[in-house]
Amino acid sequence: MRGGVSGSFKLELLVVFILLLCFQDSSCSAGSLIKDIKEDELLPEISPNAAPQPLLPLFAPSPLAPFTNSTLPKLSGLCTLNFDAVKSMMAVTSIDCVAPFAQYLANVMCCPQLETTLVILIGQSSKKTNMLALNGTLAKHCLSDFQQLLVSQGANDTLQHICSLHPANLTEGSCPVKDVREFETTVDSSSLLAACGKIDLVNECCEQTCQNAISEAAKKLALKAYDLLSMDGSHVLADHTTRVNDCKRIVHRWLASKLDPAGAKDVLRGLSNCKNNKVCPLAFPGMKNITKACGDGMNNQTTCCNTVERYVSHLQRQSFVTNLQALDCAASLGLKLQKANVSKNVYNLCHISLKDFSVQVAPEVSGCLLPSLPSDAILDQSTGISFVCDLNDNIPAPWPSMSQLPASSCNKSVRIPALPAVASGQISKGLNMWSHMLLMASMILGICCISNAAILAY
Ligand SMILES: *[C@@H]1O[C@H](CO)[C@@H](O)[C@H](O)[C@H]1NC(C)=O
Numbered sequence: 029m030r031g032g033v034s035g036s037f038k039l040e041l042l043v044v045f046i047l048l049l050c051f052q053d054s055s056c057s058a059g060s061l062i063k064d065i066k067e068d069e070l071l072p073e074i075s076p077n078a079a080p081q082p083l084l085p086l087f088a089p090s091p092l093a094p095f096t097n098s099t100l101p102k103l104s105g106l107c108t109l110n111f112d113a114v115k116s117m118m119a120v121t122s123i124d125c126v127a128p129f130a131q132y133l134a135n136v137m138c139c140p141q142l143e144t145t146l147v148i149l150i151g152q153s154s155k156k157t158n159m160l161a162l163n164g165t166l167a168k169h170c171l172s173d174f175q176q177l178l179v180s181q182g183a184n185d186t187l188q189h190i191c192s193l194h195p196a197n198l199t200e201g202s203c204p205v206k207d208v209r210e211f212e213t214t215v216d217s218s219s220l221l222a223a224c225g226k227i228d229l230v231n232e233c234c235e236q237t238c239q240n241a242i243s244e245a246a247k248k249l250a251l252k253a254y255d256l257l258s259m260d261g262s263h264v265l266a267d268h269t270t271r272v273n274d275c276k277r278i279v280h281r282w283l284a285s286k287l288d289p290a291g292a293k294d295v296l297r298g299l300s301n302c303k304n305n306k307v308c309p310l311a312f313p314g315m316k317n318i319t320k321a322c323g324d325g326m327n328n329q330t331t332c333c334n335t336v337e338r339y340v341s342h343l344q345r346q347s348f349v350t351n352l353q354a355l356d357c358a359a360s361l362g363l364k365l366q367k368a369n370v371s372k373n374v375y376n377l378c379h380i381s382l383k384d385f386s387v388q389v390a391p392e393v394s395g396c397l398l399p400s401l402p403s404d405a406i407l408d409q410s411t412g413i414s415f416v417c418d419l420n421d422n423i424p425a426p427w428p429s430m431s432q433l434p435a436s437s438c439n440k441s442v443r444i445p446a447l448p449a450v451a452s453g454q455i456s457k458g459l460n461m462w463s464h465m466l467l468m469a470s471m472i473l474g475i476c477c478i479s480n481a482a483i484l485a486y
Pocket residue numbers: 096097
């Protein structure tokens with residue numbers, strides 16, 4: 029993240045999309061919503077005459093509960109973690125991972141927030157136990173309780189699948205150190221705290237001051253395994269890289285025990301954002317269609333652009349992406365196309381913009397790029413779930429050059445295309461997720477009327 033870019037993200041007007049607008053108006057029902065959505069906007073599996081099977085069970089046990097009263101979680105009674113210390117953070121996590129949207133927000137919002145909450149939960153609990161990890165038995169109980177508590181507040185109940193969450197995420201893995209005192213005698217804890225107690229979200233991703241300090245500490249912890257080895261020859265060592273990575277988790281938890289939960293969240297979400305923004309989270313399925321229609325020697329622009337738009341609309345069903353991720357995605361797809369002999373700039377030819385790589389939230393507003401800095405979804409009891417989209421990124425997707433590495437956002441001499449003033453509506457391409465989401469939302473909320481597709485609240 030380059031100073032100028034992130035700075036401008038903060039200053040630009042951000043627009044909040046209200047995802048679920050629920051007015052308790054008895055004259056409105058899900059039926060009227062379904063009538064309002066044109067058939068061609070619906071996902072294939074939702075045909076007007078066949079009710080979508082997987083959604084039906086949602087009507088059963090008071091599905092409104094997450095937005096009004098919590099359901100009662102069934103806790104094991106065996107977990108010793110201090111859930112009270114992260115109560116408000118768990119509420120935020122439940123909303124970031126809210127049942128119908130968890131999958132679309134998994135990469136940028138839900139899973140980073142979930143992982144951060146878990147780290148802080150264990151870190152804060154270590155203040156009493158002096159342990160930065162749970163044993164296997166305890167990990168199972170605590171993970172189950174953790175999920176129960178989230179689900180009772182509206183989170184999706186398949187988070188273990190969506191975020192690859194396992195009991196092992198609560199243990200020490202292959203890191204040989206989990207005791208707080210041993211940790212503090214092994215690493216230079218004061219310089220670690222100096223580097224990571226508070227990070228500059230903009231500079232950290234490029235300068236990596238805190239990330240380097242964490243790696244340094246993790247390596248020191250990992251080396252302790254060789255002491256164990258000399259004591260007990262039968263000890264099988266995990267691969268060194270795995271061990272260092274497991275120790276990084278221990279370092280994160282220690283940091284979370286030294287900072288207050290809100291400060292720890294800023295640091296940890298910031299660090300995961302640095303990693304996230306560098307990688308396009310989208311998968312690019314077979315590109316044969318584009319190669320056929322746009323490959324060298326093919327000259328029918330209409331056919332080519334129709335194919336490109338159809339392809340991009342498939343991508344739009346995968347995940348919300350951040351501004352910087354959209355740049356990564358444009359570069360990845362562009363390079364893949366060029367390797368497959370599509371040498372003309374089809375982004376330019378077909379007016380593909382960065383927004384086209386994210387989920388489309390409303391036909392008249394087009395794609396929602398999330399800000400590159402960490403953000404959370406917002407729950408408002410009367411309006412529902414909303415989150416911030418950066419509407420100013422109406423930027424044409426840059427076509428990458430085969431001979432040059434993609435421009436790094438840390439390279440101060442690279443200018444990412446200027447952001448236009450206020451983006452006006454742009455015709456969304458292809459199938460839009462918005463109708464799908466609205467439909468799901470209305471099914472969950474039961475009797476509820478969705479009026480405006482999006483509210484622009486400056
Ligand atoms: C939520 O629960 C409380 C206490 O059980 C009750 O007083 C309140 O009416 C409930 N609210 C709704 C919206 O159901």
